[in-house]
Amino acid sequence: MRHTCTANTDLDELIGIEALPSGARGFQYGPVPLAMRANEELVLENSEVLSAPTAAKVRFLARDLFIAETQEHILPGTGFRLVLA
Secondary structure, X not given: OEXXXXXOOOHHHHHEEEEOOOOOEEEEEOHHXXXXXXXXXXXXXXXHHOOHHHHHHHHHHOOOEEEOOOOEEEOOOOOOEEEEO
16 A cells, blocks of 8 residues: 655544545544555655654554544554555
């Protein structure tokens, strides 16, 4: 799985947001939990534009993710890998 980062990429984009673009209520998962659940490699392309705190947080969360909005605890499988490219 691949996701292209921009200077505006934040944890909401990478982890997910509660409101869907259509205005419906629900949680839209970002690439980190999707890749963790699918047990796939996630390549964050253009990651050099991420702020240092965002890059550090996503590295930490990719080991043990809790999504408060959905009360989900997601642990990565052996096939999950986060690549900052």
